[in-house]
Amino acid sequence: MSLTSLRFSNRLLKVLPADPVEGPELRQVSAAYSLVKPTPVVAPQCIAFSEDMLDRLGISRQEAQSQAFAEVFAGNQLLDGMQPHATCYGGHQFGNWAGQLGDGRAINLGEVETGKQGYLTLQLKGAGPTPYSRSADGRAVLRSSIREFLCSEAMFHLGIPTTRALSLCLTGEQVERDMFYDGHPCMEPGAVVCRVSPSFTRFGHFQLPAFRRDHELLRQWVTTCIQLDYPHLLNGSDSPDRDTILQWFAEVCDRTCTMIVHWMRVGFVHGVMNTDNMSIIGETIDYGPYGWLDDFDPHWTPNTTDAHGRRYRYGAQPEISHWNLYQLANAIFPLVEAAEPLREILDNYEPQYRQRWQAMMAAKLGLGQDMAHRQEV
Numbered sequence: 377m378s379l380t381s382l383r384f385s386n387r388l389l390k391v392l393p394a395d396p397v398e399g400p401e402l403r404q405v406s407a408a409y410s411l412v413k414p415t416p417v418v419a420p421q422c423i424a425f426s427e428d429m430l431d432r433l434g435i436s437r438q439e440a441q442s443q444a445f446a447e448v449f450a451g452n453q454l455l456d457g458m459q460p461h462a463t464c465y466g467g468h469q470f471g472n473w474a475g476q477l478g479d480g481r482a483i484n485l486g487e488v489e490t491g492k493q494g495y496l497t498l499q500l501k502g503a504g505p506t507p508y509s510r511s512a513d514g515r516a517v518l519r520s521s522i523r524e525f526l527c528s529e530a531m532f533h534l535g536i537p538t539t540r541a542l543s544l545c546l547t548g549e550q551v552e553r554d555m556f557y558d559g560h561p562c563m564e565p566g567a568v569v570c571r572v573s574p575s576f577t578r579f580g581h582f583q584l585p586a587f588r589r590d591h592e593l594l595r596q597w598v599t600t601c602i603q604l605d606y607p608h609l610l611n612g613s614d615s616p617d618r619d620t621i622l623q624w625f626a627e628v629c630d631r632t633c634t635m636i637v638h639w640m641r642v643g644f645v646h647g648v649m650n651t652d653n654m655s656i657i658g659e660t661i662d663y664g665p666y667g668w669l670d671d672f673d674p675h676w677t678p679n680t681t682d683a684h685g686r687r688y689r690y691g692a693q694p695e696i697s698h699w700n701l702y703q704l705a706n707a708i709f710p711l712v713e714a715a716e717p718l719r720e721i722l723d724n725y726e727p728q729y730r731q732r733w734q735a736m737m738a739a740k741l742g743l744g745q746d747m748a749h750r751q752e753v
Contacts (some may be wrong), residue, residue, distance in 0.1 A: 379439050379448065384457030384486040385495065391600050393593065400505040400514070404476055405464045408581075408593065413460050414451025414483050415514070416505025417566065419548025422446040426529055429542045429572055432493045438678035440543070449570045450545040451483070451503035459485040462506035463576070468703055470687055476584060477652050478508025481516060484576065493606075498542065499576055515551045521539040522683070524663040528571070531660055534653045536638040537631070538660040542570040557680060573659060575605045579704045580652035586707035595711055598624070605657050621711055626721045629701050631658025632703025633725060637732045641740070644668035645690045647679040651700045694733075698725050709717030 392408035400412050400687065425440045447453040462479035469477075484505060485498040501524070502516025521544055521644040531538040547566035577597075585593040602609055602616045602624050609618065609623050618623065619690055635658045639646065646653070647665035655661040667678025674691025682688050688696060705718040710719060738744070 379435055379445060380455060380582055382433065382435075382455060382457070383489045383630070384455075384459070385489045386459050386487050387495070388487065388600060389459055390462065391603075394461075394508070396577070397507075400507060400509065402510065404506050404586070405478070405507055406590065406593075407464060408597065409461045409463045410507045411459065411461050412483060412506045414485075414500055415456070416452045417450050417547035417549055417568075419546070420446040420450030420452055420568075421546045421548065422449065422543055423546055423645060424525060424544040425505055426541055427545070428529075429540055432497065433488060433542070433572075445667065446545055449500070449543045450547055450568050451500055452486070463581065464584065465578055466587060467578070467579035467580035467650055468583075469650045469652070470682070470685070471699075473478055473587070474650075474652075475587075476508070476578065477580060479506055480509045480512055481506070481514040482571075482576075485570075495574060496572050497574070497576055499571045499573070500568050501571055502547075502566065507587050513551065515547075515549075515566050516568065517553050517564040518567040519555070519564060520547065520664075521569045522665075524569050524571075527663050527666060528660070531644070534638075534642055535636050536642065536644070536660060537561075537658050539571050539573040539576075539655075542572050543570055553638065573655075573657075573661070575601075575655070575657050576661070577605065577656040578652050578661070579654040579656065579700060579707070581656070582704060582707040583651060586710060589710075591710050594707070598708060598711060603661050614727055618714075620711055621708060622717050624703065625718065628636060628656060628658065629721055629725055630728070631728050632697050632701060633732060634658060635660060636694050637729065637736050639693055640690075640733060641736050643672075643690070645669065645676065645678055645688070646693065647677060647682070648687055649693065649696045649700065651703050654697075654700050654704075663690055693719055694726075694729050698722070698729075701725065729753050 395405045395407040395410035398411045460483050464478045483500050483503045487495050487497045505514035525541040525544045528538050528541045545568045549566040550563040551566040552561050599615050609620050645667045653662040665679040675689050677686050677689040
């Protein structure tokens, strides 16, 4: 398969309501997504790509080195079938409800049907403003883009659920950033990363319509998520009933638990576990101020803006993930209309995490599973 023969299905756009206004102008949006095109750059140049992701998408290495590839994945050109859009969501940031957030510097190019690899969405980070950029420019700098490209690929090869990186392109433009948040911004080289995932749906996609009491859009998001990301739960049905929604929530909790155990296994600290940065399919997403432990310090955080409260420190990640799942449960409550089954699922999270953490630690020490269980005695 060549670059121009990629098949785009864009299933999410076919079933969820679109913003009637197109373009990057800032606005409040009462829909699932807004159609918005990447902003062209002056001199796109691809400087890195993942050979594994090229193979999964069926793109040759020779084509990845072409100028046509750089033009597409820096945002200058669109392939047939691409429908660039940014999605609308909300979230809790540092424990406080922040209202509408959305894809502020991420633009989804479209969903590729790959065959063996299933459906993969291509998303550009740093491709220009969207209706959700607020006061920002929608751009990214080379420094942070390299960090995202390298870390997401490293996490994958460490066996950790994560979004992937296809490419890293220079834009030929300069972007102003305050690197140290000390009031002394400077100009840095601009860059665009193409991220890849089966789904970029976040907890915040359900929180915002729930907060707005738009229960119809909430049901549409839950139904679409289950249909596209958890189809095995439907058992041939077209739409989920209450029991199916509860099974879905339980599996979201299960996948999130697995991801957090992996983070703790390798000493990874996400740094900004806001609910809008939590993937509904249990992948590590949004590599911002992340870091890795140099020595064991459960109170360490790489996020300088979190240095005082240390809400997202290494040792708090299991607790924060549980808190975030509690917010998701609150969001979907209008569709379940019963607190007890949601509470039972949430109550199982802590013992489930503890059991998996103990099994992980036992495995790191070369001990059998029975040794992990003996620690409970």
